[in-house]
Amino acid sequence: MAVSSPQAVRIPTQSLEQGQRFEFPLVHLDGTLLLLPGLAVDGALLRALGEAGIDEVCLCRAPEAVRQLRDGLQRQEVNTALLPEGRPLDRNLYDEKGALVCERGQSLSDAVLGSLARRGMLRLYEVLSEYEAVRERFEDALARAVLDTIEERTAADKSILRVERGETPLARSVRRPKPAERTRESIDKERRLHALALAGIHGFLERVRREGRLDLPAAYDIATDLLDRAEHDLPLVLALADTAFHSDYLVDHSLSVAAHVIAVGIALDYDRAQCAELALGGLIHDIGMARVSEQIIKKEGPLTSEDLAEIRAHPRLGLDILSRVPGVAMPLTFAVYHEQERGDGGGYPEGRRDGLIHDHAKAIAVADVYQAMIAPRPYKPRSTPHRAVLQILRMVQDETLDALAVQAFLTTHGIYPVGSWVRLSDGAVARSVDANPMAYDRPFVTILTDAGRRPLEFPVPADLLEERAMGVAEGLDAEALRFEFSAGLHLEGPSGYGRGDVVAAGPAEAGAEEAPPVSRPGERADPREETRVVPTEFVDWSASFSGRLSDFGVLDLLQILGVSQKSGVLTLAFPHAEGEIRLAEGEMLSAEYASDLDERIEDEEAIYRMAELREGTFRFEQGVVGRTKRIKSNATMVLMEACRRMDERTPGREPCGAPPSEHDKEQTGPEGG
Numbered sequence: 001m002a003v004s005s006p007q008a009v010r011i012p013t014q015s016l017e018q019g020q021r022f023e024f025p026l027v028h029l030d031g032t033l034l035l036l037p038g039l040a041v042d043g044a045l046l047r048a049l050g051e052a053g054i055d056e057v058c059l060c061r062a063p064e065a066v067r068q069l070r071d072g073l074q075r076q077e078v079n080t081a082l083l084p085e086g087r088p089l090d091r092n093l094y095d096e097k098g099a100l101v102c103e104r105g106q107s108l109s110d111a112v113l114g115s116l117a118r119r120g121m122l123r124l125y126e127v128l129s130e131y132e133a134v135r136e137r138f139e140d141a142l143a144r145a146v147l148d149t150i151e152e153r154t155a156a157d158k159s160i161l162r163v164e165r166g167e168t169p170l171a172r173s174v175r176r177p178k179p180a181e182r183t184r185e186s187i188d189k190e191r192r193l194h195a196l197a198l199a200g201i202h203g204f205l206e207r208v209r210r211e212g213r214l215d216l217p218a219a220y221d222i223a224t225d226l227l228d229r230a231e232h233d234l235p236l237v238l239a240l241a242d243t244a245f246h247s248d249y250l251v252d253h254s255l256s257v258a259a260h261v262i263a264v265g266i267a268l269d270y271d272r273a274q275c276a277e278l279a280l281g282g283l284i285h286d287i288g289m290a291r292v293s294e295q296i297i298k299k300e301g302p303l304t305s306e307d308l309a310e311i312r313a314h315p316r317l318g319l320d321i322l323s324r325v326p327g328v329a330m331p332l333t334f335a336v337y338h339e340q341e342r343g344d345g346g347g348y349p350e351g352r353r354d355g356l357i358h359d360h361a362k363a364i365a366v367a368d369v370y371q372a373m374i375a376p377r378p379y380k381p382r383s384t385p386h387r388a389v390l391q392i393l394r395m396v397q398d399e400t401l402d403a404l405a406v407q408a409f410l411t412t413h414g415i416y417p418v419g420s421w422v423r424l425s426d427g428a429v430a431r432s433v434d435a436n437p438m439a440y441d442r443p444f445v446t447i448l449t450d451a452g453r454r455p456l457e458f459p460v461p462a463d464l465l466e467e468r469a470m471g472v473a474e475g476l477d478a479e480a481l482r483f484e485f486s487a488g489l490h491l492e493g494p495s496g497y498g499r500g501d502v503v504a505a506g507p508a509e510a511g512a513e514e515a516p517p518v519s520r521p522g523e524r525a526d527p528r529e530e531t532r533v534v535p536t537e538f539v540d541w542s543a544s545f546s547g548r549l550s551d552f553g554v555l556d557l558l559q560i561l562g563v564s565q566k567s568g569v570l571t572l573a574f575p576h577a578e579g580e581i582r583l584a585e586g587e588m589l590s591a592e593y594a595s596d597l598d599e600r601i602e603d604e605e606a607i608y609r610m611a612e613l614r615e616g617t618f619r620f621e622q623g624v625v626g627r628t629k630r631i632k633s634n635a636t637m638v639l640m641e642a643c644r645r646m647d648e649r650t651p652g653r654e655p656c657g658a659p660p661s662e663h664d665k666e667q668t669g670p671e672g673g
Contacts, residue, residue, distance in 0.1 A: 008065035010056050013049045016041050021273065024061050025327075028054065030127070031069040032135055032326060036220050038273045039329035044145040051145070052138035076126045080116045083108050092136075093124040100213070115210065118565070118585050120634065139324055146323040146333055161334065163359040166271025174231050174266055179433055179446050179461055182490040187236065188551050191485070193229060194240045194255070195552075197222050199560045201283070202251045206565075208290040208321065216325050223258060223279040227272075230262045234412070235434045238263060239419030239489060242374060242385060250289055250297075253371055258282035260367035260409070267408035268363070278360055281335035285364050288318030288336070312348045315340050334358035339365055344399045354402070362402035366392060366409050369401065370417075385420035386475030389413070414440045421476040421483075427451040429476065431488030436465050441472065446488035459491050546619040549574075554611045555639055557618060562586040562635050568623050574616040579606060582625050588638060590630040603631045604638055611642040 011026075019040050026035040034049075034057055035041065049057070060066045078093060085108055093102040101116075101124055102108070116124075127135075200222050204215045230237045241259035261282035265275040289297070292314055296307045303311070318336040322328050338361035341347035343354035373388035383391070392409070395401040414435035416422050422445065424430050430445040442464035449455050464470060549572070552560075557570060558581070565586035572579040577595035581588060593599075593606035601609055631638065 007060065007062040008068065009059045009061070011059055012056055013046075013054055016046060016049075016057070018043055018046065022059055024059055025066075027058050027060055027066060027069065028135070028138070029056060029058055029069060030135065031066050032138075033217065034326050035329070036216070036327045038276055039327070040331075042330040044142065044330060044333075047145040048138055048142035051141035052134055054134060054138060078124045078126055080113065080122055080124055083113065085110060085113060091126050093126060095121065095124060118587070139326070142326060143320075143323040146319075146328075146330075158355060160330070161356065161358045163268075163270070163274060163331070165269040166274050168271050169266075169269040170231065170272045170275050171266045171269060174234050176235055176434055177233050178444070179459065179489055180491050182233075182236070184486060184490055184492055186233075187486045187489055190229065190233070190236055190240065192552060192556055193225075195560055196556075197226060197255055198251055201254050202248060203565075205248075205250060205254070205287075205290050208287060212291065212321060214284065214287060214321050214325050216327050219284055220280055222255075223283045224276055226255070226258055226283075227262055227276055227279045230259065230266075234263060234266070235418045236489060238413065238417070239433075241371070242417065242419045243485060249375065249377070250286060253368075253375065254283050254286060256371045256375075257285060257364065257367045260370060260413075261364050263412035264363045264367060264405060264408045267411040268404070277329065277331055278335075278363060281332050281360050282364050282367060284318075284322075284332070285336055285339045285368065286314065286318070287321055288314035288316065291317045291321070312340075315349050331358065331360050335360035335364055337361075339368060341365075342400045343402060346400065354399070357402075359405075363405045363408070366401055366405045369395065370409070382479075384475045384477050385417040386415060386422075389415045389417060410440050411435065411437045414443045416441070416443050416472055416475060418443075419489075421478050421481055422472045423474050423476055425471045425473050427453065427473075429453060429481070430462070431483075433461075433488060436463070439465050443472075445472075446491070448483065448488055459488055461491065546617065549614050549616045549618055552618070553614055554607070554618075555642060557620070558588065558607075558635070558639060561620070562588075566620070566622060567625055569621050569625065571619045571621070572610060572613075572616060573618075574610075574613050577613075579610045581607065581610075584625055586635075587629070588631045588635055589625065589628060604633060604641070607631075607638055608642045608645050612645075 010029075019042075021038060021040050022035065023037055025033060025037050026041075027033055035045065058065070058069065060069075083089075088105050088107050089102055090104065092100055092104050095101050101121065102112070106112070200218060204218045208214055226237070237259050241256040258279050259282075262275055262279050265278040270278065289311075292310055296303070296310055299307065315337050319333065322333050322336055335358060337349075338352065338357045341350065341352040341357045341361060342365070343357065343362075345351050345353045370385075370388050370392060373383040373391060374385050376382045389410075392401060392406055393415075396403050396406045412418075412435055414432065416432045418432055418434055420432050422430055422432060422443075424445075424447070428447050428451050429449040430447045432443040433446050434444040436442050436444060445462050445464060447456065447460040447462055462470065464472065554572065561570070561583055567584050567586075568582075570581040570583065572581075574595075576597075577593065577599075579591065579593040581591045583589060588607070591603050591606040591610075593601045593609050633641075
């Protein structure tokens with residue numbers, strides 16, 4: 001039986017109060033996550049605890065405390081290779097961290113067993129203690145409570161749909177560096193973190209598609225990490241959010257909406273906990289879309305009425321997914337369920353009007369509409385950021401979007417959003433690098449060409465609020481220009497123009513007025529055969545791509561390809577050597593390294609050698625490879641050993657390859673948030 005300790009404090013459930021927040025995760029006595037740190041206790045959680053007969057919970061101040069709770073359970077190991085194919089399970093099976101993997105009654109098809117093998121789940125566990133029945137009662141009670149509470153509490157008290165400003169607004173600590181304060185290196189680092197976040201989102205969305213279950217701690221970690229990065233450099237995070245990186249529209253859309261809605265929360269004077277809640281809501285707001293038929297998602301022609309009906313069901317699908325996830329606070333549930341509602345009653349699934357829509361959902365709706373308009377879609381042309389903002393302003397006039405949320409959006413984005421391109425009144429091309437809250441149409445910019453559109457030797461910063469003789473003439477389409485991503489975001493070196501002597505004029509904002517976007521996902525047209533350049537164009541982890549090792553090292557690439565479960569050959573060209581790594585669904589099969597000095601190394605040792613080299617280029621060719629596996633160690637051990645060797649050879653380098661602490665081992669568990 002679990003006992004209280006300095007690291008694990010047992011709390012009677014009757015002492016929990018609605019609205020109460022904890023700095024550490026709240027877990028059941030079997031280690032099951034009940035509430036993420038920073039989120040508020042709500043009525044649905046209290047009701048579910050009571051109906052399940054849970055008298056005590058545990059506040060765990062360290063991952064070791066959760067491990068002790070789990071180790072105290074009686075459980076039996078199950079070899080997944082011996083599970084019967086095609087027969088429904090008669091019990092639940094969990095991984096070593098206590099997360100449910102296979103549910104009682106689930107049929108174990110060949111695809112399911114193959115998925116377990118690919119994910120390295122050779123052993124699962126059957127819980128033998130009395131907690132198994134308690135957990136099931138709690139999950140069922142929580143699902144009922146969440147669904148009932150949405151209607152009951154909204155009818156009884158409309159104030160639960162409002163979010164009050166925090167006592168300590170996060171805006172006070174948010175940094176908005178100017179381009180002169182950044183370096184190419186800091187921008188490249190941020191791009192790598194952005195790409196890793198996309199890979200993580202791809203991972204938890206695939207689990208939702210496959211199993212209908214959300215890995216909430218994984219989503220929480222991505223959301224809070226994004227919030228940390230936004231607090232450090234908000235304009236750079238917003239510029240990245242407006243760049244299409246991933247071929248899976250839902251992956252890109254989820255991260256971009258989270259970034260934009262963080263900025264809205266900051267402008268609304270939310271505190272850190274409220275911004276974290278909003279960031280997580282933005283990240284998972286479309287989680288129900290992961291359960292919509294892929295035929296509809298990838299359809300390029302007109303949608304039928306049946307297609308539209310399935311798409312309009314995605315908020316309810318999202319609510320159903322969240323209702324069975326312990327640790328989800330009620331504001332997040334409202335955010336997911338209400339995100340497609342509109343103030344004029346024209347939204348779905350219930351046609352709610354302004355007073356019956358949660359504040360988080362109103363904020364997310366603005367970010368959602370904006371990102372949907374500027375993203376490339378197969379069934380409509382993308383809009384420029386400036387035209388998207390103008391459309392949002394029209395939707396405020398129509399009372400479709402919330403005026404307060406749009407005003408907050410303008411405060412942090414302006415009408416020429418951060419990262420977008422503009423033509424100045426003298427004909428020069430410039431990039432918006434930060435909004436000016438005193439004048440939405442006069443942003444801070446970096447000028448990159450002269451009036452004749454000839455690239456400048458060095459970028460020139462300008463505050464258009466002070467430079468009254470100069471203004472913005474029009475917004476430009478970024479794809480018609482040929483600047484690299486970091487151009488204008490720093491002042492180091494040349495302007496960063498990609499090719500040629502004169503910047504292409506390109507279409508600015510000509511054409512008919514655009515209608516509000518249809519809320520359905522899509523993909524860029526046929527990305528399968530595309531080759532993307534990293535990082536100066538797009539990062540498309542579903543296709544072949546190439547780039548420089550100075551931007552993405554070997555270990556960076558292996559981590560991202562592993563999380564994305566990609567198959568193919570990674571070819572590396574160094575100044576005096578070359579290498580090759582073969583992967584199948586993210587798993588490293590073999591590696592070879594050869595130098596001009598006839599040095600030839602294979603497999604693990606080849607990876608360790610190549611990980612040290614940062615000069616050269618890489619190319620990943622996606623395709624089916626053989627399953628012959630020569631690398632015996634698992635990916636985690638290979639990457640840790642490579643990092644340890646790099647530490648030993650680099651004096652003063654902070655160790656990153658030491659054996660993981662208990663805290664590190666638990667970071668991916670339910671309490672990892």
